[in-house]
Amino acid sequence: MRGVLGSLEVGLFAQEWRPVEGGLILRGQEVRAFPPFAARRFFRHGWQSWSLTTWVDLNFPPKPLFPEARRPQADDPFLLEASEWWGSGLGALEGPDGKVLLLGALGGGARV
Structure with missing residues (x-):
C-alpha cells in the first residue's frame, strides 16, 4: 500500500x-x-539522556560502544548490537534535496 x-x-x-x-x-x-528517495542521513534518537542523539551519515555503520561493560547503562542493548542505524521512539531521514521525513513510534520500547 x-x-x-x-x-x-x-x-x-x-x-x-x-x-x-x-x-x-x-x-x-x-x-x-x-x-x-535514498536517504543521506538519519536522525538517531537515544534511549535516555546520555545516549547518542544526533544526525548520522548512512554511509558509515554504527560502531559498538566501548568498553563493553558500559553498554547496558548507555543505551538500548538491541541498538548497541545492531548493524544498522536505529532510534528509540523517533527518527528522521534526510533526502538528497534536504527534505526530512520524520518517523515516530509511540509504543513503550518502540524503535525506529
Missing part, C-alpha cells in the same frame, strides 16, 4: 493506517515506511 505525505508518495507496510493532518498513523506489531 502507498500513502501520501505532502509531495511524497511513501510505500507502507502496516496492519492498518490512516491519514491525519500533517501525516499518517500506522498501526501493527511491525510497521514500515519506504521513502521514495
Whole structure:
C-alpha cells in the first residue's frame, strides 16, 4: 500500500493506517515506511539522556560502544548490537534535496 505525505508518495507496510493532518498513523506489531528517495542521513534518537542523539551519515555503520561493560547503562542493548542505524521512539531521514521525513513510534520500547 502507498500513502501520501505532502509531495511524497511513501510505500507502507502496516496492519492498518490512516491519514491525519500533517501525516499518517500506522498501526501493527511491525510497521514500515519506504521513502521514495535514498536517504543521506538519519536522525538517531537515544534511549535516555546520555545516549547518542544526533544526525548520522548512512554511509558509515554504527560502531559498538566501548568498553563493553558500559553498554547496558548507555543505551538500548538491541541498538548497541545492531548493524544498522536505529532510534528509540523517533527518527528522521534526510533526502538528497534536504527534505526530512520524520518517523515516530509511540509504543513503550518502540524503535525506529
